[in-house]
Amino acid sequence: MLYPSIDELTAKAESKYILVTVASKRARQLRENSEVQVAKPKSKKFVGVALEEFISDELVHEFLDGRK
Helix, strand or coil: CCCCCHHHHHHHCCCHHHHHHHHHHHHHHHHCCCCCCCCCCCCCCHHHHHHHHHHCCCCCCCCCCCCC
């Protein structure tokens, strides 16, 4: 069983697009030697760690509405 499950992740994110965008940006930061915000991540890959941070509320995103 994968952790975190896709059902938990999609329930927390407004859309799958936002989830993928936030996770990929955070994974890039982790790859460039940013500090991990989860105590003991289960995943060894950067995207997995980013998703674990997202599900544990350590990673938050903010909407900036650029439409006028």
